Amino acid sequence: MTSGMKRGNALIGQPIERVEDLRFLRGRGTFVADVNREGQLHAVIYRSPVAHGLLRSVDAQAALNLPGVHAVITAQDFGADVPVIPLRLQPLPELVPFRQPMLAHDKVRYVGEPIAIIVADTAAIAEDALDLIDADIDALPPITDRAGAELGDVLLFDEHGSNSAIEWNAVRGDAEAAFASADYTRRETFKVQRHAALFMEPRGFVAEWNANEEKLTVWGVAKVAFANRTILADTMALSENQIDMVEVDVGGGFGSRGEFYPEDFLIPFAARHLNRPVKWIEDRREHLLAANHARELECDVEIAATKDGKIIGLRGQSWANIGAYVRTNGSIAPRNAAQFMSGAYAIENIQLTTTSITTNKTPTGTYRGPGRFEGDFVRERLIDLAAKDLGIDPVEMRRRNLVSSDQMPYPLATMTPFESVTELDSGDNHALFDQCLAEFDWSEKVKLQGKLIDGRYHGVSIGCFIEGGAAGPSENARIVLELDGSYTVYLGSAAVGQGIQTIMAQIAGDALEVPFDRVRVLHGSTSHVKSGFGSFHSRSTVMGGSAIVLTAEALKDKIRDAVAPTLGCTPTEVTLDGGNASGPSGGVVSIMEVIGEPIEAEAAFLNKKYTYAYGSVAAHVAVDPKTGQVDVLEIGSTKDVGRMINPLTLNGQSVGSIVQGLGGALLEHLVYDKEGQLLTGTLADYLLPTAGDFPNIHSTVVELKPSPLNPLGAKGAGEGEIIPIGGIIANAVAAALVDFNVEPLELPLSPPNVWRLIETAQKT
Amino acid sequence: MLVKFNVNGDTVEVDVEPRVSLADCLRDVLHLTGTHLGCEHGVCGACTVIIDGEAVRSCLTLAVQADGATIVTVEGLSNDNALTPLQAAFRKHHALQCGFCTPGMITTAHALLTEEPDADAERVRDVLSGNICRCTGYVPIVEAVLEARAAYANPDKADAS
Ligand code: FES
Ligand code: FES
Numbered sequence: 027m028t029s030g031m032k033r034g035n036a037l038i039g040q041p042i043e044r045v046e047d048l049r050f051l052r053g054r055g056t057f058v059a060d061v062n063r064e065g066q067l068h069a070v071i072y073r074s075p076v077a078h079g080l081l082r083s084v085d086a087q088a089a090l091n092l093p094g095v096h097a098v099i100t101a102q103d104f105g106a107d108v109p110v111i112p113l114r115l116q117p118l119p120e121l122v123p124f125r126q127p128m129l130a131h132d133k134v135r136y137v138g139e140p141i142a143i144i145v146a147d148t149a150a151i152a153e154d155a156l157d158l159i160d161a162d163i164d165a166l167p168p169i170t171d172r173a174g175a176e177l178g179d180v181l182l183f184d185e186h187g188s189n190s191a192i193e194w195n196a197v198r199g200d201a202e203a204a205f206a207s208a209d210y211t212r213r214e215t216f217k218v219q220r221h222a223a224l225f226m227e228p229r230g231f232v233a234e235w236n237a238n239e240e241k242l243t244v245w246g247v248a249k250v251a252f253a254n255r256t257i258l259a260d261t262m263a264l265s266e267n268q269i270d271m272v273e274v275d276v277g278g279g280f281g282s283r284g285e286f287y288p289e290d291f292l293i294p295f296a297a298r299h300l301n302r303p304v305k306w307i308e309d310r311r312e313h314l315l316a317a318n319h320a321r322e323l324e325c326d327v328e329i330a331a332t333k334d335g336k337i338i339g340l341r342g343q344s345w346a347n348i349g350a351y352v353r354t355n356g357s358i359a360p361r362n363a364a365q366f367m368s369g370a371y372a373i374e375n376i377q378l379t380t381t382s383i384t385t386n387k388t389p390t391g392t393y394r395g396p397g398r399f400e401g402d403f404v405r406e407r408l409i410d411l412a413a414k415d416l417g418i419d420p421v422e423m424r425r426r427n428l429v430s431s432d433q434m435p436y437p438l439a440t441m442t443p444f445e446s447v448t449e450l451d452s453g454d455n456h457a458l459f460d461q462c463l464a465e466f467d468w469s470e471k472v473k474l475q476g477k478l479i480d481g482r483y484h485g486v487s488i489g490c491f492i493e494g495g496a497a498g499p500s501e502n503a504r505i506v507l508e509l510d511g512s513y514t515v516y517l518g519s520a521a522v523g524q525g526i527q528t529i530m531a532q533i534a535g536d537a538l539e540v541p542f543d544r545v546r547v548l549h550g551s552t553s554h555v556k557s558g559f560g561s562f563h564s565r566s567t568v569m570g571g572s573a574i575v576l577t578a579e580a581l582k583d584k585i586r587d588a589v590a591p592t593l594g595c596t597p598t599e600v601t602l603d604g605g606n607a608s609g610p611s612g613g614v615v616s617i618m619e620v621i622g623e624p625i626e627a628e629a630a631f632l633n634k635k636y637t638y639a640y641g642s643v644a645a646h647v648a649v650d651p652k653t654g655q656v657d658v659l660e661i662g663s664t665k666d667v668g669r670m671i672n673p674l675t676l677n678g679q680s681v682g683s684i685v686q687g688l689g690g691a692l693l694e695h696l697v698y699d700k701e702g703q704l705l706t707g708t709l710a711d712y713l714l715p716t717a718g719d720f721p722n723i724h725s726t727v728v729e730l731k732p733s734p735l736n737p738l739g740a741k742g743a744g745e746g747e748i749i750p751i752g753g754i755i756a757n758a759v760a761a762a763l764v765d766f767n768v769e770p771l772e773l774p775l776s777p778p779n780v781w782r783l784i785e786t787a788q789k790t
Numbered sequence: 791m792l793v794k795f796n797v798n799g800d801t802v803e804v805d806v807e808p809r810v811s812l813a814d815c816l817r818d819v820l821h822l823t824g825t826h827l828g829c830e831h832g833v834c835g836a837c838t839v840i841i842d843g844e845a846v847r848s849c850l851t852l853a854v855q856a857d858g859a860t861i862v863t864v865e866g867l868s869n870d871n872a873l874t875p876l877q878a879a880f881r882k883h884h885a886l887q888c889g890f891c892t893p894g895m896i897t898t899a900h901a902l903l904t905e906e907p908d909a910d911a912e913r914v915r916d917v918l919s920g921n922i923c924r925c926t927g928y929v930p931i932v933e934a935v936l937e938a939r940a941a942y943a944n945p946d947k948a949d950a951s
Contacts, residue, residue, distance in 0.1 A: 043881050043882060043884075044881065046889065047880070047881040047886060047889070048881075049866070049889075049894060050825070050863065050886055050889025050892050051873060051877040051880055051881060051886065051889075051896065052865065052868035052877070053823070053824015053825070053863065053864035053865045053868060053871075053893045053896075054824065054865075054868075055824075055889050055890075056823075057823075057826070057890065059817075059823070059826075059827065060817075060823040126880070150807075150809070208843070225888070225890075225922060225924055226828045226834065226836065226888065226890045226922060226923070226924045226925075227826070227828065227888065227890040228827075228828070259918065275888075275889065276888060276889030277826075277828075277888045278887075278888040278890060278924050278925055280924070308833065309830055310828070310829040310830060310834075356948070373866075407913070464793065467797055525887065671887070674884045675884060675887075677884070677932060678884040678887060678925075678926060679887075681926065681927040681929050681930070682887060682924075682925050682926050682927040683927075684927060685926075685927030685928065685929075686924070708833065709829050709831070709833035709834055709922065710830070710831070710833050714922050715927070715928070716917040716918075716919040716920075716921075716922060716928070717914075717915045717916075717918035717921070717928040717931065717932060718915045718916055718918075718919040718925075720920075720927070720928070721915060721928075721929070721932070723910070723927060723929050724929075786934050
């Protein structure tokens with residue numbers, strides 16, 4: 027299958043420094059806030075100040091009277107049918123009632139829900155006008171947690187009759203029988219707190235309507251430009267070819283940026299409404315209220331094992347607090363939490379359900395490792411609890427349960443509704459686990475387990491994870507051999523900070539058998555290729571990269587066909603070498619001289635199956651019992667990605683992913699009060715990891731088992747090590763505090779929370 | 791209000807409303823868009839510029855406060871021909887992913903190393919902890935800044951402009 031890569035590894039596998047860096051390091055990137063159009067106006071969004079209420083009316087007159095204000099748009103401007111955000115993934119009829127309107131009209135359901143959009147000469151004037159809007163809202167009691175939602179006396183969606191939106195079921199084998207026959211079972215309840223992707227560049231758009239040509243251009247799209255173009259075309263009653271979505275530099279995504287939000291519609295709508303370019307840049311407080319939240323999950327899960335530590339069953343119920351609406355990908359985390367809770371372990375009998383519960387909080391969506399971070403927290407904790415109960419070394423317990431190479435491909439639990447079957451494609455979990463233990467120097471560090479040294483208790487832990495990648499259905503590439511002999515690669519994948527220009531040029535260079543600097547990569551915008559799917563689910567390298575390999579083959583065939591007559595041979599006899607082609611008799615011609623004009627090919631890579639990268643992560647922590655402070659002394663990870671394109675960027679993804687995970691495990695928490703007001707509305711309240719927090723992180727990435735599913739052999743690897751971090755840190759804290767018998771069952775393990783655990787344990 | 795300052799070696803005079811931040815003035819009036827805004831409330835450090843030798847958050851500084859000052863932005867720490875040693879170290883260590891925090895990291899690190907070319911790892915971490923990066927996990931940023939120290943010990947090499 028690797029015919030396109032004959033010369034092999036000239037570029038692929040090399041730690042090539044990124045081309046992107048040359049502009050970013052000099053302040054020459056173009057992010058959406060840097061885009062300006064002639065005559066543009068500025069928009070701000072008026073958002074609901076209350077969590078739940080009936081929206082009676084919006085009085086915008088005073089705002090409209092302010093000099094410099096051009097328009098205040100409310101849902102009334104949309105006519106009878108207020109457009110809604112569609113379900114991009116899992117578009118089940120059951121979820122239709124929970125879709126979010128682009129502007130609230132009858133009800134508001136969370137603080138920050140868009141009610142009106144103000145457009146003015148400057149952003150400052152528009153912000154001044156915000157204070158002049160008067161929304162008449164009859165407040166209703168807010169629902170912020172599961173208990174409140176389950177009471178059912180207050181409903182977010184009256185016509186639905188319940189605050190539970192849907193149930194997701196993961197089933198494998200016969201859990202009931204397994205639990206009935208098990209030597210050992212243990213049942214616990216767990217909580218993962220609401221937190222978020224929080225990329226550093228706030229969202230934003232610039233939209234421009236060309237009335238003469240009836241064409242719309244939108245700058246600032248990310249991740250899934252093609253899907254969003256389809257949604258925008260539907261909601262604005264345009265055809266797709268009337269819309270150009272332009273991707274500029276993107277300051278981080280992590281699953282959240284680029285999904286279709288109300289603003290994705292509102293800004294283009296305002297631009298057409300006023301026939302002027304309109305710009306909107308989110309501020310940070312707005313971001314914390316408006317962009318997808320993630321992770322909030324409660325679980326009541328039970329593990330069953332034999333007395334020698336073979337896990338035979340996992341069953342239970344989880345509740346995902348999904349916030350006020352189901353947005354584009356709002357079902358991914360709840361379903362993943364069920365399907366992937368077994369992770370890298372061979373657990374034959376599974377019965378796990380997640381209920382998606384609506385509450386008066388910001389809607390949730392995907393954040394790096396969606397549902398997996400949560401599910402892995404539960405599973406890794408349960409394995410350590412079971413190992414302790416059974417008197418088995420937690421390392422040995424994991425070894426006994428990891429899926430072995432000869433069990434591959436290994437099917438995971440089957441999901442319903444929206445039935446989905448998936449299997450671990452390949453891998454050697456045991457080899458990687460042992461490598462991680464060795465690199466971490468486990469046998470030495472484990473001697474510190476539970477020891478008090480200089481006032482802090484030490485603990486170590488190790489856990490394993492899988493990472494699904496390469497979501498289908500397809501990705502497109504187009505490659506043009508230009509007149510000057512260079513190649514331009516156009517790609518449907520999107521950049522979200524992962525270095526796609528560099529990685530794709532490496533793949534293209536090898537596939538075309540030309541040097542790196544002869545290849546230019548353009549991506550993300552809808553005008554480049556016929557269709558495209560974008561960047562999510564660790565898919566860009568595998569899907570986009572494989573599309574490049576296929577397209578390069580097609581282009582080379584075309585070139586051979588074109589030069590064969592001149593060389594007096596058959597196309598298969600032509601040898602291509604950079605800009606030249608030669609025949610069997612030794613004749614050499616310049617490709618461009620023969621062809622005389624740019625020549626191009628376009629192809630798609632289709633794939634329905636997921637790749638599964640996998641690995642292990644070990645942690646060493648020290649806990650101060652007086653303050654509850656958890657210091658992470660070291661994290662070491664090992665991961666198999668099948669085929670590595672660029673070790674420099676791949677390791678960067680790993681370390682970044684680990685530190686994000688540590689944020690979720692120890693610091694980050696979107697806290698609401700009982701009224702449904704977000705209390706952590708600034709970066710001073712919502713704590714992110716900083717440079718001093720986690721100095722000692724290292725990652726190893728290996729190419730052990732190439733994926734059989736694509737011509738590169740690569741496995742998606744962008745989400746990575748974040749997945750098991752919550753569980754691993756909690757296990758290390760439990761190991762450190764073994765003398766206190768502290769067993770953390772909730773995240774984050776912030777100083778007050780850990781301190782309370784110690785206090786409670788000491789009292790009992 | 792008329793405000794006059796020196797930015798990246800050029801003396802400029804701008805007419806701004808008193809409420810305009812230095813960050814907005816640099817970006818919108820002077821088109822120096824390398825200075826980024828990640829929070830506009832003084833926490834993320836993306837907007838850091840160097841005013842009279844000190845790293846300062848331009849989102850918390852009013853343009854009028856900069857009257858008479860000498861300001862250096864990331865653009866002023868760059869040249870067309872080659873990356874500076876600091877920038878090259880960032881590239882080599884893959885100390886940037888999305889690149890959004892990068893201008894603030896470069897200005898902060900430059901101000902630090904200009905004053906303290908022998909700053910140790912702990913000092914570098916401490917100073918950089920005022921700048922948030924969501925992508926890299928900081929490890930490569932610290933490595934890059936430590937590597938760039940050599941160039942600042944010998945000031946000729948570090949001079950970008
Ligand atoms: S934008 Fe100034 S500190 Fe964040
Ligand atoms: S590189 Fe993305 S925030 Fe630092």
